[in-house]
Amino acid sequence: MPAIEIRKISKKFKVYGNEFYALKDVSIDIKEGEIFSLIGPNGSGKTTLINIILGLLIPDTGYVKILGKRVxxxxxxxxxxxxxxxxxxxxxxxxNDTLNIMGKIYGLDRATRKKRITGLVELFGLGNVLNRRFDGLSTGEKMRLALAKALLNEPQILLLDEPTLGLDPDISIKIREEIKRINKSYGTTILLTSHYMKEVEQLADRVAFIKNGKIVQVGKTNMIRKKGQSLEEYFVEKVEEG
Ligand SMILES: Nc1ncnc2c1ncn2[C@@H]1O[C@H](COP(=O)(O)OP(=O)(O)OP(=O)(O)O)[C@@H](O)[C@H]1O
Ligand SMILES: [Mg+2]
Incomplete structure:
Protein backbone atom coordinates (compact mmCIF):
# COMPACT_ATOMS: atom_id res chain seq x y z
CA MET A 1 0.00 0.00 0.00
CA PRO A 2 1.47 3.37 -0.97
CA ALA A 3 1.78 6.08 1.69
CA ILE A 4 0.23 8.55 -0.74
CA GLU A 5 -1.80 7.32 -3.70
CA ILE A 6 -2.52 10.08 -6.19
CA ARG A 7 -4.95 8.99 -8.93
CA LYS A 8 -5.93 10.87 -12.06
CA ILE A 9 -6.03 14.23 -10.35
CA SER A 10 -7.12 17.17 -12.48
CA LYS A 11 -7.71 20.69 -11.27
CA LYS A 12 -8.87 23.64 -13.31
CA PHE A 13 -8.67 27.27 -12.29
CA LYS A 14 -10.56 30.13 -13.86
CA VAL A 15 -8.83 33.49 -14.09
CA TYR A 16 -10.77 36.38 -15.66
CA GLY A 17 -13.04 33.92 -17.44
CA ASN A 18 -10.17 31.87 -18.83
CA GLU A 19 -10.04 28.29 -17.62
CA PHE A 20 -6.80 26.36 -17.52
CA TYR A 21 -5.55 23.13 -16.05
CA ALA A 22 -3.23 23.61 -13.06
CA LEU A 23 -3.06 19.80 -12.88
CA LYS A 24 -3.96 17.34 -15.61
CA ASP A 25 -4.41 13.62 -14.98
CA VAL A 26 -1.72 13.34 -12.34
CA SER A 27 -1.09 9.87 -10.91
CA ILE A 28 1.78 9.05 -8.56
CA ASP A 29 2.35 6.43 -5.86
CA ILE A 30 4.60 7.59 -3.05
CA LYS A 31 5.97 4.64 -1.12
CA GLU A 32 6.03 4.36 2.63
CA GLY A 33 9.33 5.58 4.05
CA GLU A 34 10.68 7.26 0.93
CA ILE A 35 11.68 10.85 0.30
CA PHE A 36 9.97 11.84 -2.93
CA SER A 37 10.61 15.15 -4.61
CA LEU A 38 8.36 17.04 -6.98
CA ILE A 39 10.35 19.35 -9.22
CA GLY A 40 9.30 21.62 -12.05
CA PRO A 41 9.19 25.27 -13.13
CA ASN A 42 7.28 28.03 -11.34
CA GLY A 43 3.55 27.60 -11.81
CA SER A 44 3.78 23.95 -12.87
CA GLY A 45 1.31 22.78 -10.20
CA LYS A 46 3.47 21.57 -7.28
CA THR A 47 1.81 23.59 -4.52
CA THR A 48 -1.63 22.89 -5.99
CA LEU A 49 -0.93 19.15 -5.75
CA ILE A 50 0.28 19.47 -2.14
CA ASN A 51 -2.88 21.38 -1.24
CA ILE A 52 -4.99 18.63 -2.81
CA ILE A 53 -3.06 15.94 -0.87
CA LEU A 54 -3.75 17.90 2.32
CA GLY A 55 -7.44 18.12 1.48
CA LEU A 56 -7.29 21.92 1.36
CA LEU A 57 -8.27 21.97 -2.30
CA ILE A 58 -10.85 19.72 -3.91
CA PRO A 59 -9.79 18.30 -7.29
CA ASP A 60 -12.18 18.32 -10.26
CA THR A 61 -11.46 14.65 -10.93
CA GLY A 62 -9.46 11.89 -9.29
CA TYR A 63 -8.70 11.09 -5.67
CA VAL A 64 -5.94 10.91 -3.07
CA LYS A 65 -5.53 8.12 -0.53
CA ILE A 66 -3.37 8.44 2.56
CA LEU A 67 -2.18 5.02 3.77
CA GLY A 68 -5.18 3.42 2.08
CA LYS A 69 -7.84 5.88 3.22
CA ARG A 70 -9.35 8.71 1.21
CA VAL A 71 -8.00 12.09 2.18
CA ASN A 96 5.99 29.39 22.40
CA ASP A 97 2.23 30.08 22.49
CA THR A 98 1.92 29.11 18.84
CA LEU A 99 3.52 25.71 19.48
CA ASN A 100 1.40 25.19 22.58
CA ILE A 101 -1.83 26.03 20.80
CA MET A 102 -0.96 23.79 17.86
CA GLY A 103 -0.12 21.00 20.33
CA LYS A 104 -3.54 21.42 21.92
CA ILE A 105 -5.19 21.33 18.51
CA TYR A 106 -3.34 18.05 17.85
CA GLY A 107 -4.80 16.70 21.10
CA LEU A 108 -1.51 16.34 22.99
CA ASP A 109 -1.72 16.37 26.78
CA ARG A 110 0.25 18.91 28.78
CA ALA A 111 3.20 16.63 29.58
CA THR A 112 3.58 15.43 25.97
CA ARG A 113 3.34 19.00 24.68
CA LYS A 114 6.02 20.17 27.05
CA LYS A 115 8.35 17.30 26.18
CA ARG A 116 7.94 17.59 22.41
CA ILE A 117 8.11 21.39 22.35
CA THR A 118 11.30 21.40 24.45
CA GLY A 119 12.91 18.92 22.06
CA LEU A 120 11.83 20.78 18.91
CA VAL A 121 12.86 24.17 20.26
CA GLU A 122 16.33 22.80 20.86
CA LEU A 123 16.43 21.03 17.52
CA PHE A 124 15.59 24.15 15.51
CA GLY A 125 17.45 26.63 17.72
CA LEU A 126 14.30 28.54 18.64
CA GLY A 127 15.27 29.08 22.29
CA ASN A 128 16.09 32.77 22.03
CA VAL A 129 12.97 33.72 20.05
CA LEU A 130 10.43 31.73 22.03
CA ASN A 131 8.80 34.80 23.56
CA ARG A 132 8.90 36.88 20.41
CA ARG A 133 5.71 37.61 18.47
CA PHE A 134 5.29 35.93 15.10
CA ASP A 135 5.41 39.26 13.24
CA GLY A 136 8.76 39.96 14.88
CA LEU A 137 10.44 36.81 13.56
CA SER A 138 12.78 36.77 10.58
CA THR A 139 12.02 34.62 7.49
CA GLY A 140 14.32 31.86 8.70
CA GLU A 141 12.94 31.94 12.22
CA LYS A 142 9.40 31.69 10.85
CA MET A 143 10.42 28.71 8.74
CA ARG A 144 12.06 27.01 11.72
CA LEU A 145 8.89 27.56 13.73
CA ALA A 146 6.84 26.09 10.88
CA LEU A 147 9.12 23.02 10.86
CA ALA A 148 8.79 22.60 14.62
CA LYS A 149 5.00 22.82 14.29
CA ALA A 150 5.06 20.22 11.49
CA LEU A 151 6.77 17.67 13.74
CA LEU A 152 4.61 18.25 16.83
CA ASN A 153 2.08 15.53 15.99
CA GLU A 154 4.86 13.08 14.93
CA PRO A 155 3.31 12.66 11.48
CA GLN A 156 3.79 9.53 9.36
CA ILE A 157 3.70 11.74 6.27
CA LEU A 158 5.37 15.11 5.92
CA LEU A 159 4.67 17.47 3.03
CA LEU A 160 7.43 20.03 2.65
CA ASP A 161 6.80 22.80 0.14
CA GLU A 162 10.14 24.56 -0.36
CA PRO A 163 11.27 24.06 3.26
CA THR A 164 14.56 25.91 2.86
CA LEU A 165 13.26 28.89 0.86
CA GLY A 166 14.91 32.06 2.09
CA LEU A 167 17.14 30.36 4.63
CA ASP A 168 20.83 31.01 5.11
CA PRO A 169 23.20 28.15 4.12
CA ASP A 170 23.96 27.26 7.70
CA ILE A 171 20.36 26.64 8.71
CA SER A 172 19.54 25.07 5.30
CA ILE A 173 22.22 22.44 5.90
CA LYS A 174 20.84 21.74 9.36
CA ILE A 175 17.30 21.44 8.05
CA ARG A 176 18.37 19.06 5.28
CA GLU A 177 20.18 16.91 7.82
CA GLU A 178 17.07 16.98 9.96
CA ILE A 179 14.81 15.96 7.05
CA LYS A 180 17.11 13.00 6.39
CA ARG A 181 17.29 12.09 10.08
CA ILE A 182 13.49 12.19 10.55
CA ASN A 183 13.09 9.97 7.51
CA LYS A 184 15.71 7.48 8.70
CA SER A 185 14.79 7.43 12.40
CA TYR A 186 11.01 7.31 12.14
CA GLY A 187 10.49 6.03 8.60
CA THR A 188 8.50 9.19 7.87
CA THR A 189 7.38 9.44 4.26
CA ILE A 190 8.36 12.83 2.90
CA LEU A 191 7.10 14.71 -0.14
CA LEU A 192 9.39 17.61 -0.89
CA THR A 193 9.28 20.41 -3.42
CA SER A 194 12.35 22.52 -3.97
CA HIS A 195 14.04 24.72 -6.54
CA TYR A 196 17.44 23.80 -5.09
CA MET A 197 18.56 20.86 -7.18
CA LYS A 198 21.47 20.12 -4.84
CA GLU A 199 18.96 19.70 -2.05
CA VAL A 200 16.86 17.33 -4.15
CA GLU A 201 19.95 15.32 -5.18
CA GLN A 202 20.99 15.03 -1.59
CA LEU A 203 17.62 14.07 -0.13
CA ALA A 204 15.28 12.47 -2.62
CA ASP A 205 15.09 8.74 -3.34
CA ARG A 206 12.80 9.45 -6.30
CA VAL A 207 11.84 12.51 -8.31
CA ALA A 208 8.88 13.49 -10.46
CA PHE A 209 9.24 16.26 -13.02
CA ILE A 210 6.05 18.25 -13.50
CA LYS A 211 5.41 20.76 -16.26
CA ASN A 212 2.19 22.60 -17.11
CA GLY A 213 0.33 20.44 -14.62
CA LYS A 214 1.43 17.14 -16.17
CA ILE A 215 3.90 14.60 -14.84
CA VAL A 216 6.59 14.33 -17.50
CA GLN A 217 8.86 11.75 -15.86
CA VAL A 218 9.22 9.81 -12.60
CA GLY A 219 12.31 7.90 -11.53
CA LYS A 220 15.10 7.33 -9.08
CA THR A 221 17.02 10.55 -8.52
CA ASN A 222 20.27 9.13 -9.93
CA MET A 223 18.61 7.16 -12.77
CA ILE A 224 16.30 9.83 -14.16
CA ARG A 225 19.09 11.86 -15.75
CA LYS A 226 21.70 10.97 -18.32
CA LYS A 227 25.12 9.77 -17.24
CA GLY A 228 27.29 12.65 -16.05
CA GLN A 229 24.33 15.05 -16.11
CA SER A 230 23.60 17.06 -12.99
CA LEU A 231 20.01 17.37 -11.80
CA GLU A 232 20.22 21.06 -12.66
CA GLU A 233 21.16 20.25 -16.27
CA TYR A 234 18.37 17.66 -16.38
CA PHE A 235 15.90 20.31 -15.15
CA VAL A 236 16.91 22.81 -17.81
CA GLU A 237 16.72 20.16 -20.53
CA LYS A 238 13.20 19.15 -19.44
CA VAL A 239 12.02 22.78 -19.34
CA GLU A 240 13.34 23.39 -22.85
CA GLU A 241 11.85 20.20 -24.34
CA GLY A 242 8.74 20.86 -26.45
N1 LIG B 1 -6.35 29.82 -6.41
C1 LIG B 1 -5.90 29.96 -7.66
N2 LIG B 1 -6.63 30.60 -8.60
C2 LIG B 1 -6.18 30.71 -9.86
N3 LIG B 1 -5.02 30.21 -10.30
C3 LIG B 1 -4.24 29.57 -9.41
C4 LIG B 1 -4.63 29.41 -8.05
N4 LIG B 1 -3.66 28.72 -7.40
C5 LIG B 1 -2.70 28.47 -8.31
N5 LIG B 1 -3.05 28.97 -9.51
C6 LIG B 1 -2.28 28.87 -10.77
O1 LIG B 1 -2.07 27.48 -10.98
C7 LIG B 1 -0.77 27.23 -11.51
C8 LIG B 1 -0.01 26.31 -10.60
O2 LIG B 1 0.33 26.99 -9.41
P1 LIG B 1 1.19 26.34 -8.25
O3 LIG B 1 1.22 27.29 -7.13
O4 LIG B 1 0.68 24.98 -7.99
O5 LIG B 1 2.65 26.24 -8.92
P2 LIG B 1 4.04 25.77 -8.31
O6 LIG B 1 4.52 24.65 -9.17
O7 LIG B 1 3.88 25.53 -6.86
O8 LIG B 1 4.98 27.05 -8.57
P3 LIG B 1 6.21 27.65 -7.72
O9 LIG B 1 7.41 26.84 -8.10
O10 LIG B 1 6.33 29.05 -8.22
O11 LIG B 1 5.86 27.56 -6.27
C9 LIG B 1 -0.14 28.62 -11.68
O12 LIG B 1 -0.34 29.05 -13.00
C10 LIG B 1 -0.92 29.48 -10.69
O13 LIG B 1 -0.93 30.83 -11.09
MG1 LIG C 1 4.72 26.38 -5.15
Whole structure:
Protein backbone atom coordinates (compact mmCIF):
# COMPACT_ATOMS: atom_id res chain seq x y z
CA MET A 1 0.00 0.00 0.00
CA PRO A 2 1.47 3.37 -0.97
CA ALA A 3 1.78 6.08 1.69
CA ILE A 4 0.23 8.55 -0.74
CA GLU A 5 -1.80 7.32 -3.70
CA ILE A 6 -2.52 10.08 -6.19
CA ARG A 7 -4.95 8.99 -8.93
CA LYS A 8 -5.93 10.87 -12.06
CA ILE A 9 -6.03 14.23 -10.35
CA SER A 10 -7.12 17.17 -12.48
CA LYS A 11 -7.71 20.69 -11.27
CA LYS A 12 -8.87 23.64 -13.31
CA PHE A 13 -8.67 27.27 -12.29
CA LYS A 14 -10.56 30.13 -13.86
CA VAL A 15 -8.83 33.49 -14.09
CA TYR A 16 -10.77 36.38 -15.66
CA GLY A 17 -13.04 33.92 -17.44
CA ASN A 18 -10.17 31.87 -18.83
CA GLU A 19 -10.04 28.29 -17.62
CA PHE A 20 -6.80 26.36 -17.52
CA TYR A 21 -5.55 23.13 -16.05
CA ALA A 22 -3.23 23.61 -13.06
CA LEU A 23 -3.06 19.80 -12.88
CA LYS A 24 -3.96 17.34 -15.61
CA ASP A 25 -4.41 13.62 -14.98
CA VAL A 26 -1.72 13.34 -12.34
CA SER A 27 -1.09 9.87 -10.91
CA ILE A 28 1.78 9.05 -8.56
CA ASP A 29 2.35 6.43 -5.86
CA ILE A 30 4.60 7.59 -3.05
CA LYS A 31 5.97 4.64 -1.12
CA GLU A 32 6.03 4.36 2.63
CA GLY A 33 9.33 5.58 4.05
CA GLU A 34 10.68 7.26 0.93
CA ILE A 35 11.68 10.85 0.30
CA PHE A 36 9.97 11.84 -2.93
CA SER A 37 10.61 15.15 -4.61
CA LEU A 38 8.36 17.04 -6.98
CA ILE A 39 10.35 19.35 -9.22
CA GLY A 40 9.30 21.62 -12.05
CA PRO A 41 9.19 25.27 -13.13
CA ASN A 42 7.28 28.03 -11.34
CA GLY A 43 3.55 27.60 -11.81
CA SER A 44 3.78 23.95 -12.87
CA GLY A 45 1.31 22.78 -10.20
CA LYS A 46 3.47 21.57 -7.28
CA THR A 47 1.81 23.59 -4.52
CA THR A 48 -1.63 22.89 -5.99
CA LEU A 49 -0.93 19.15 -5.75
CA ILE A 50 0.28 19.47 -2.14
CA ASN A 51 -2.88 21.38 -1.24
CA ILE A 52 -4.99 18.63 -2.81
CA ILE A 53 -3.06 15.94 -0.87
CA LEU A 54 -3.75 17.90 2.32
CA GLY A 55 -7.44 18.12 1.48
CA LEU A 56 -7.29 21.92 1.36
CA LEU A 57 -8.27 21.97 -2.30
CA ILE A 58 -10.85 19.72 -3.91
CA PRO A 59 -9.79 18.30 -7.29
CA ASP A 60 -12.18 18.32 -10.26
CA THR A 61 -11.46 14.65 -10.93
CA GLY A 62 -9.46 11.89 -9.29
CA TYR A 63 -8.70 11.09 -5.67
CA VAL A 64 -5.94 10.91 -3.07
CA LYS A 65 -5.53 8.12 -0.53
CA ILE A 66 -3.37 8.44 2.56
CA LEU A 67 -2.18 5.02 3.77
CA GLY A 68 -5.18 3.42 2.08
CA LYS A 69 -7.84 5.88 3.22
CA ARG A 70 -9.35 8.71 1.21
CA VAL A 71 -8.00 12.09 2.18
CA UNK A 72 -11.55 13.21 3.04
CA UNK A 73 -11.48 10.69 5.93
CA UNK A 74 -10.77 12.57 9.15
CA UNK A 75 -8.15 10.05 10.28
CA UNK A 76 -6.05 10.91 7.21
CA UNK A 77 -5.46 14.42 8.46
CA UNK A 78 -3.95 13.20 11.73
CA UNK A 79 -1.31 11.21 9.87
CA UNK A 80 0.07 14.23 8.01
CA UNK A 81 1.65 17.56 8.59
CA UNK A 82 3.13 20.16 6.31
CA UNK A 83 5.38 23.15 5.88
CA UNK A 84 4.54 25.87 3.41
CA UNK A 85 6.52 28.99 2.57
CA UNK A 86 3.29 30.96 2.94
CA UNK A 87 2.62 29.63 6.40
CA UNK A 88 1.36 32.32 8.75
CA UNK A 89 0.64 31.95 12.42
CA UNK A 90 -1.24 34.60 14.37
CA UNK A 91 0.96 37.70 14.29
CA UNK A 92 0.50 38.58 17.93
CA UNK A 93 1.24 35.14 19.42
CA UNK A 94 4.70 34.22 20.65
CA UNK A 95 6.50 31.24 19.13
CA ASN A 96 5.99 29.39 22.40
CA ASP A 97 2.23 30.08 22.49
CA THR A 98 1.92 29.11 18.84
CA LEU A 99 3.52 25.71 19.48
CA ASN A 100 1.40 25.19 22.58
CA ILE A 101 -1.83 26.03 20.80
CA MET A 102 -0.96 23.79 17.86
CA GLY A 103 -0.12 21.00 20.33
CA LYS A 104 -3.54 21.42 21.92
CA ILE A 105 -5.19 21.33 18.51
CA TYR A 106 -3.34 18.05 17.85
CA GLY A 107 -4.80 16.70 21.10
CA LEU A 108 -1.51 16.34 22.99
CA ASP A 109 -1.72 16.37 26.78
CA ARG A 110 0.25 18.91 28.78
CA ALA A 111 3.20 16.63 29.58
CA THR A 112 3.58 15.43 25.97
CA ARG A 113 3.34 19.00 24.68
CA LYS A 114 6.02 20.17 27.05
CA LYS A 115 8.35 17.30 26.18
CA ARG A 116 7.94 17.59 22.41
CA ILE A 117 8.11 21.39 22.35
CA THR A 118 11.30 21.40 24.45
CA GLY A 119 12.91 18.92 22.06
CA LEU A 120 11.83 20.78 18.91
CA VAL A 121 12.86 24.17 20.26
CA GLU A 122 16.33 22.80 20.86
CA LEU A 123 16.43 21.03 17.52
CA PHE A 124 15.59 24.15 15.51
CA GLY A 125 17.45 26.63 17.72
CA LEU A 126 14.30 28.54 18.64
CA GLY A 127 15.27 29.08 22.29
CA ASN A 128 16.09 32.77 22.03
CA VAL A 129 12.97 33.72 20.05
CA LEU A 130 10.43 31.73 22.03
CA ASN A 131 8.80 34.80 23.56
CA ARG A 132 8.90 36.88 20.41
CA ARG A 133 5.71 37.61 18.47
CA PHE A 134 5.29 35.93 15.10
CA ASP A 135 5.41 39.26 13.24
CA GLY A 136 8.76 39.96 14.88
CA LEU A 137 10.44 36.81 13.56
CA SER A 138 12.78 36.77 10.58
CA THR A 139 12.02 34.62 7.49
CA GLY A 140 14.32 31.86 8.70
CA GLU A 141 12.94 31.94 12.22
CA LYS A 142 9.40 31.69 10.85
CA MET A 143 10.42 28.71 8.74
CA ARG A 144 12.06 27.01 11.72
CA LEU A 145 8.89 27.56 13.73
CA ALA A 146 6.84 26.09 10.88
CA LEU A 147 9.12 23.02 10.86
CA ALA A 148 8.79 22.60 14.62
CA LYS A 149 5.00 22.82 14.29
CA ALA A 150 5.06 20.22 11.49
CA LEU A 151 6.77 17.67 13.74
CA LEU A 152 4.61 18.25 16.83
CA ASN A 153 2.08 15.53 15.99
CA GLU A 154 4.86 13.08 14.93
CA PRO A 155 3.31 12.66 11.48
CA GLN A 156 3.79 9.53 9.36
CA ILE A 157 3.70 11.74 6.27
CA LEU A 158 5.37 15.11 5.92
CA LEU A 159 4.67 17.47 3.03
CA LEU A 160 7.43 20.03 2.65
CA ASP A 161 6.80 22.80 0.14
CA GLU A 162 10.14 24.56 -0.36
CA PRO A 163 11.27 24.06 3.26
CA THR A 164 14.56 25.91 2.86
CA LEU A 165 13.26 28.89 0.86
CA GLY A 166 14.91 32.06 2.09
CA LEU A 167 17.14 30.36 4.63
CA ASP A 168 20.83 31.01 5.11
CA PRO A 169 23.20 28.15 4.12
CA ASP A 170 23.96 27.26 7.70
CA ILE A 171 20.36 26.64 8.71
CA SER A 172 19.54 25.07 5.30
CA ILE A 173 22.22 22.44 5.90
CA LYS A 174 20.84 21.74 9.36
CA ILE A 175 17.30 21.44 8.05
CA ARG A 176 18.37 19.06 5.28
CA GLU A 177 20.18 16.91 7.82
CA GLU A 178 17.07 16.98 9.96
CA ILE A 179 14.81 15.96 7.05
CA LYS A 180 17.11 13.00 6.39
CA ARG A 181 17.29 12.09 10.08
CA ILE A 182 13.49 12.19 10.55
CA ASN A 183 13.09 9.97 7.51
CA LYS A 184 15.71 7.48 8.70
CA SER A 185 14.79 7.43 12.40
CA TYR A 186 11.01 7.31 12.14
CA GLY A 187 10.49 6.03 8.60
CA THR A 188 8.50 9.19 7.87
CA THR A 189 7.38 9.44 4.26
CA ILE A 190 8.36 12.83 2.90
CA LEU A 191 7.10 14.71 -0.14
CA LEU A 192 9.39 17.61 -0.89
CA THR A 193 9.28 20.41 -3.42
CA SER A 194 12.35 22.52 -3.97
CA HIS A 195 14.04 24.72 -6.54
CA TYR A 196 17.44 23.80 -5.09
CA MET A 197 18.56 20.86 -7.18
CA LYS A 198 21.47 20.12 -4.84
CA GLU A 199 18.96 19.70 -2.05
CA VAL A 200 16.86 17.33 -4.15
CA GLU A 201 19.95 15.32 -5.18
CA GLN A 202 20.99 15.03 -1.59
CA LEU A 203 17.62 14.07 -0.13
CA ALA A 204 15.28 12.47 -2.62
CA ASP A 205 15.09 8.74 -3.34
CA ARG A 206 12.80 9.45 -6.30
CA VAL A 207 11.84 12.51 -8.31
CA ALA A 208 8.88 13.49 -10.46
CA PHE A 209 9.24 16.26 -13.02
CA ILE A 210 6.05 18.25 -13.50
CA LYS A 211 5.41 20.76 -16.26
CA ASN A 212 2.19 22.60 -17.11
CA GLY A 213 0.33 20.44 -14.62
CA LYS A 214 1.43 17.14 -16.17
CA ILE A 215 3.90 14.60 -14.84
CA VAL A 216 6.59 14.33 -17.50
CA GLN A 217 8.86 11.75 -15.86
CA VAL A 218 9.22 9.81 -12.60
CA GLY A 219 12.31 7.90 -11.53
CA LYS A 220 15.10 7.33 -9.08
CA THR A 221 17.02 10.55 -8.52
CA ASN A 222 20.27 9.13 -9.93
CA MET A 223 18.61 7.16 -12.77
CA ILE A 224 16.30 9.83 -14.16
CA ARG A 225 19.09 11.86 -15.75
CA LYS A 226 21.70 10.97 -18.32
CA LYS A 227 25.12 9.77 -17.24
CA GLY A 228 27.29 12.65 -16.05
CA GLN A 229 24.33 15.05 -16.11
CA SER A 230 23.60 17.06 -12.99
CA LEU A 231 20.01 17.37 -11.80
CA GLU A 232 20.22 21.06 -12.66
CA GLU A 233 21.16 20.25 -16.27
CA TYR A 234 18.37 17.66 -16.38
CA PHE A 235 15.90 20.31 -15.15
CA VAL A 236 16.91 22.81 -17.81
CA GLU A 237 16.72 20.16 -20.53
CA LYS A 238 13.20 19.15 -19.44
CA VAL A 239 12.02 22.78 -19.34
CA GLU A 240 13.34 23.39 -22.85
CA GLU A 241 11.85 20.20 -24.34
CA GLY A 242 8.74 20.86 -26.45
N1 LIG B 1 -6.35 29.82 -6.41
C1 LIG B 1 -5.90 29.96 -7.66
N2 LIG B 1 -6.63 30.60 -8.60
C2 LIG B 1 -6.18 30.71 -9.86
N3 LIG B 1 -5.02 30.21 -10.30
C3 LIG B 1 -4.24 29.57 -9.41
C4 LIG B 1 -4.63 29.41 -8.05
N4 LIG B 1 -3.66 28.72 -7.40
C5 LIG B 1 -2.70 28.47 -8.31
N5 LIG B 1 -3.05 28.97 -9.51
C6 LIG B 1 -2.28 28.87 -10.77
O1 LIG B 1 -2.07 27.48 -10.98
C7 LIG B 1 -0.77 27.23 -11.51
C8 LIG B 1 -0.01 26.31 -10.60
O2 LIG B 1 0.33 26.99 -9.41
P1 LIG B 1 1.19 26.34 -8.25
O3 LIG B 1 1.22 27.29 -7.13
O4 LIG B 1 0.68 24.98 -7.99
O5 LIG B 1 2.65 26.24 -8.92
P2 LIG B 1 4.04 25.77 -8.31
O6 LIG B 1 4.52 24.65 -9.17
O7 LIG B 1 3.88 25.53 -6.86
O8 LIG B 1 4.98 27.05 -8.57
P3 LIG B 1 6.21 27.65 -7.72
O9 LIG B 1 7.41 26.84 -8.10
O10 LIG B 1 6.33 29.05 -8.22
O11 LIG B 1 5.86 27.56 -6.27
C9 LIG B 1 -0.14 28.62 -11.68
O12 LIG B 1 -0.34 29.05 -13.00
C10 LIG B 1 -0.92 29.48 -10.69
O13 LIG B 1 -0.93 30.83 -11.09
MG1 LIG C 1 4.72 26.38 -5.15
Missing amino acids: EDESSLEKMNFVSPEERFHWVLSA
